[in-house]
Amino acid sequence: MNLIPEDYKRYLLQLQFMQRWSLVMSVFLVLSISTSLALNLKADEYQKEIVILEKKKAISSQQRNMLQSLQKDHNKLQGKRDVLEKLRGGALAENMFVTIDRALDGDSVWFKSWRFDRAGSKTSEPPKGVNTGYFIVIPDGERTNHKTREAWKIQTHMEVDGEAKDHEALSSFVRRLLQQPQIGDVRILNTQQQTLANITVVNFKLAITVNSKVSRS
Numbered sequence: 588m589n590l591i592p593e594d595y596k597r598y599l600l601q602l603q604f605m606q607r608w609s610l611v612m613s614v615f616l617v618l619s620i621s622t623s624l625a626l627n628l629k630a631d632e633y634q635k636e637i638v639i640l641e642k643k644k645a646i647s648s649q650q651r652n653m654l655q656s657l658q659k660d661h662n663k664l665q666g667k668r669d670v671l672e673k674l675r676g677g678a679l680a681e682n683m684f685v686t687i688d689r690a691l692d693g694d695s696v697w698f699k700s701w702r703f704d705r706a707g708s709k710t711s712e713p714p715k716g717v718n719t720g721y722f723i724v725i726p727d728g729e730r731t732n733h734k735t736r737e738a739w740k741i742q743t744h745m746e747v748d749g750e751a752k753d754h755e756a757l758s759s760f761v762r763r764l765l766q767q768p769q770i771g772d773v774r775i776l777n778t779q780q781q782t783l784a785n786i787t788v789v790n791f792k793l794a795i796t797v798n799s800k801v802s803r804s
Contacts, residue, residue, distance in 0.1 A: 682769060683703060683745060683797070686764075686767045686769045686770065687701075687745075687764075689763070689767060690760055690763040690766075690767060691763075692759065692760070695751060695752050696756055696757065696760045697750055697751075698747055698748070698749040699748045700746075700747070701746075701748075702746040702747075704743070704744055704745070704746070743796070744794060744795060744796045744797060745793075745794075745795040745797070746792070746793070746794055746795075747793040748790075749790075749791055749792075749793075750788045750790055750791070751788065751791060752788060752789070753787075754778070754789055756789075757775075757778070757789055757791055761773050761775070761793070764795065768798065769797060769798055770795060770796070770797065770798060771796040771797060772795070772796045773793060773794075773795050773796075774793065774794045774795075775791060775793055776793065776794050777790075777791065777792040778790065778791045778792075779791075
């Protein structure tokens, strides 16, 4: 004979159901909390990666701007260097001493002044003259023309004031100058005979352009 009341049986069944439901809900809650924590940790990692990438992007942008600035500075310096190279004219003043010394022969020609100028000054009118075979003589009417004399400053050149024992010695000196590969052209700007103490000499002034195509040694 079953003496357990039906109400008590239903109560036990409901109690078992509630226990099982509580267990399922507890497991579900634990899984939800664990998943939420895992997602939060992953989100934090992603956020950190985003911050790192943003910093790298900012650094990359800064480096790009710095590179562009350095490129501009490089272009400016390159332009200045090109200008200086043009002004230098491709010739060393020290080499000109050797070149002139090679053209001198004994004591038939001597200098009173010697000036070495590099290229760079502007002019609008080139020098004119008459070609005599060895050199070009500037006519007297053109020697007073300031533009004509200043025209030599467009190239690296030398201006020499000196004396020679005669015109033949001067002509030989100019010819030997023209034979030097470092010399581009030689022009006589002025010549004048002068007699002092029964000794006649030829005063002269030369304009000598330097051949900038010859490599410096």
